[in-house]
Amino acid sequence: MAHIKINSVVKLYTLCLLNNGPKHGYEIIKELETRMDRNISASHIYPFLKSLQDNEFICCKEIEEREKKRYCLTKSGEEFIEVVFNKLGSLINTVIEKRLTTCPHCDCKIYEGGFIDLIKNKEKTFCCQHCAQAYKEKTVIIH
Template sequence: MVRKKGLLTNLTRFFTLSILSENPSHGYKIMDKLEERLGKRPSPGQIYPLLKKLKKKGLISQEIEKSGDRERKVYSLTEDGREAYSRLVNRFNDVVSTILEPRLTKCAHCGCQVYEGGHQEKIDGKLRSFCCIHCANSYKRGR
């Protein structure tokens, strides 16, 4: 069973870096985008301590931006932050590939990769995998 709290905390961290890799943002904009991506709105009590921790680690920087009478703290990734985010994305890709690779099959006709499912037929005593019945039929016609 996945611990939901830990998962959301880690996803919040990951997606915060992701959001800042796209554009500098202020705290409430980050919360809006996190709500879009995670389906749950984080509280200011979650985001601002996280931003403070990321800043302390040198992964983000903060600038004050004037908006009318108000001042906003705008956060952006530092070079170290971009490198850390890039490493996280690469590690995530490696994990996903490791999980999915054994489940991938290749269509015997068109060569596309099929993740779970597809269509299988025994042809000439050998079980062959296809992405769909249409490819299976084309394969049989082309033999």
């Protein structure tokens, strides 16, 4: 598993596509081009497919006779993808977590929107109007 680094969006997308079912090499390229809105050359994809194959994460087989070969995930390929996606999931969580603001009154996380109020000439974001009100009252009492 250590042999493969998923260090580009192209690679990640390729894994997603393979995860959706067996694919021809050119199908992968076409789908990547559509999804990423840029030209993808075979040289972007094939070395990666080859390394997946070398690690036995995918196999290449004819699903129907006289058809071109398609790449399919193997059992260990599925496990590999799961690890990659899990890592990605926690990465995304970290990014989202950083963008959250915390309501100064009740400590809940605010994903978007919120209620902005001026507290001593500074903008603060609350989860709701009531928290803003309660916070103001509290601040007034303290000071």
